[in-house]
Amino acid sequence: MAGKIKEINEADFQKEVLDKKMAVVDFYSTECPPCDALASKYEALSEIYGDDVAFTKIFRQGNRELAAKLDVSGSPTLLFYKDGEVTGDKLGGGILRSDIVRNLDALVGDGKAKELHAKIKPVETEADVVVLGGGPAGLTAGVYLAQAHIHTVLVDTALPGGYVSTTHQVSNYPGFIEPQQGFMLSHYMSEQARANGVEFKVAVEVDNVDLENKLVKIDGFETIKAKKLIIATGSKPRPLGIPGETEFAGNGVSYCATCDAKYYQDKEVVVIGGGNSAIEEALFIARFAKKITIVHQFDHFQANKEAQEKLLAHGAVEVLFEHEPREFKKYGNMDMGVVVENLKTGEKSEVRSNGIFVFVGFIPNLEIFGDKLKLDQWGYLETDVEMRTNIDGVFAAGDVTSKRYRQITTAVSDGTIAGIAAGKELE
Numbered sequence: 001m002a003g004k005i006k007e008i009n010e011a012d013f014q015k016e017v018l019d020k021k022m023a024v025v026d027f028y029s030t031e032c033p034p035c036d037a038l039a040s041k042y043e044a045l046s047e048i049y050g051d052d053v054a055f056t057k058i059f060r061q062g063n064r065e066l067a068a069k070l071d072v073s074g075s076p077t078l079l080f081y082k083d084g085e086v087t088g089d090k091l092g093g094g095i096l097r098s099d100i101v102r103n104l105d106a107l108v109g110d111g112k113a114k115e116l117h118a119k120i121k122p123v124e125t126e127a128d129v130v131v132l133g134g135g136p137a138g139l140t141a142g143v144y145l146a147q148a149h150i151h152t153v154l155v156d157t158a159l160p161g162g163y164v165s166t167t168h169q170v171s172n173y174p175g176f177i178e179p180q181q182g183f184m185l186s187h188y189m190s191e192q193a194r195a196n197g198v199e200f201k202v203a204v205e206v207d208n209v210d211l212e213n214k215l216v217k218i219d220g221f222e223t224i225k226a227k228k229l230i231i232a233t234g235s236k237p238r239p240l241g242i243p244g245e246t247e248f249a250g251n252g253v254s255y256c257a258t259c260d261a262k263y264y265q266d267k268e269v270v271v272i273g274g275g276n277s278a279i280e281e282a283l284f285i286a287r288f289a290k291k292i293t294i295v296h297q298f299d300h301f302q303a304n305k306e307a308q309e310k311l312l313a314h315g316a317v318e319v320l321f322e323h324e325p326r327e328f329k330k331y332g333n334m335d336m337g338v339v340v341e342n343l344k345t346g347e348k349s350e351v352r353s354n355g356i357f358v359f360v361g362f363i364p365n366l367e368i369f370g371d372k373l374k375l376d377q378w379g380y381l382e383t384d385v386e387m388r389t390n391i392d393g394v395f396a397a398g399d400v401t402s403k404r405y406r407q408i409t410t411a412v413s414d415g416t417i418a419g420i421a422a423g424k425e426l427e
């Protein structure tokens with residue numbers, strides 16, 4: 001094992017962890033992508049902190065009793081110990097380097113931490129192409145590039161997979177007869193990219209991207225110098241920011257009609273929003289739901305007339321104009337409540353339904369890139385047919401780009417084009 005790390009078993013735990021002044025334990029598993037993502041960070045940090053803190057690794061499946069005793073139920077899990085007692089955070093999943101550093105600094109104390117930080121030297125690495133974002137678009141671009149023997153580094157602020165990994169079921173991705181669990185589909189995609197040779201730097205912090213010079217700085221100390229960049233950072237639903245929204249997202253509150261409307265056959269739903277996407281999505285939901293209540297802040301819809309007329313012609317649509325949602329509630333398994341406020345009277349009431357759809361727009365993940373990229377009027381990246389942006393050598397793919405339909409298939413299509421086109425420019 002590289003770095004200053006000791007692989008131990010339950011029998012060594014007392015001596016190697018509890019009896020040490022300071023220790024950190026990494027419970028890992030095999031065939032565990034988040035464990036792989038952690039391994040290089042853990043190893044590098046052991047070189048810096050390893051003389052002061054005992055760095056250990058324990059194979060979780062081989063030490064089940066110890067794991068159970070310590071309430072470790074997932075891999076990876078990092079535990080920090082001082083004088084035989086657990087201290088700091090219990091870290092799991094896509095563990096960020098900065099979270100480990102914060103806990104190690106707390107262990108060693110301020111003075112020592114400063115001294116050790118001085119040991120961290122900036123590193124410059126190289127790649128032919130850096131793909132930013134490991135959703136379907138970025139992973140597909142990676143597959144095409146790696147298959148063309150182009151050294152490709154994929155950088156993601158989270159674990160790879162993008163939205164698909166959090167989607168319950170995907171039933172419209174070609175090639176699968178039965179609906180696929182989103183996390184399995186994204187696992188297949190990321191393992192395919194890895195198997196083809198894409199180098200992953202995931203669960204990292206992206207500090208800065210210099211688009212002109214193709215420099216990507218991550219985790220405060222590493223700069224990756226590339227010849228081409230592909231931006232595939234996706235978008236996120238614009239949140240309403242009201243109580244209950246985060247809590248029930250994916251569990252009664254949905255942001256995607258194409259994905260979830262089918263679960264509301266003969267049920268009642270509430271749709272929040274009144275723009276084009278809200279009305280068009282509501283029209284789609286109307287194929288399934290027996291009743292739709294639309295909550296809209298203005299006294300008229302902003303959507304195109306035709307879509308509005310079609311929707312209002314649908315017998316089972318009720319509209320609460322000049323109302324705003326204030327809180328989401330959940331009763332039992334599939335029974336939701338929306339507290340709405342009448343903007344004219346200030347009166348509050350609650351609308352009950354089986355599910356809530358929020359369509360108040362999406363925000364492309366572009367904050368890190370500054371203001372040199374050409375955007376459309378909604379803030380999405382403009383590209384040509386080969387997915388080139390306005391900056392030479394910078395391509396874009398997937399939901400972050402300007403287009404009408406945002407699905408896994410369209411992201412995969414963009415990633416294909418961006419991967420091939422970027423590769424051609426390197427010939």
Ligand SMILES: Cc1cc2nc3c(=O)[nH]c(=O)nc-3n(C[C@H](O)[C@H](O)[C@H](O)COP(=O)(O)OP(=O)(O)OC[C@H]3O[C@@H](n4cnc5c(N)ncnc54)[C@H](O)[C@@H]3O)c2cc1C
Nearest residue numbers: 133135136137157162163233234259398399406407408411
């Ligand atoms: C709730 C929901 C359910 C859906 N269900 C379906 C469905 O059933 N079928 C379907 O076809 N489509 C579905 N979609 C749409 C589909 O998921 C997206 O169209 C698709 O994931 C877009 O892929 P992408 O690669 O462009 O972006 P994403 O999947 O969003 O991936 C972007 C990646 O970029 C990373 N990232 C973000 N910022 C940075 C940064 N600064 N640096 C590096 N990395 C960054 C993110 O962590 C993420 O991994 C759904 C969407 C939602 C919101």
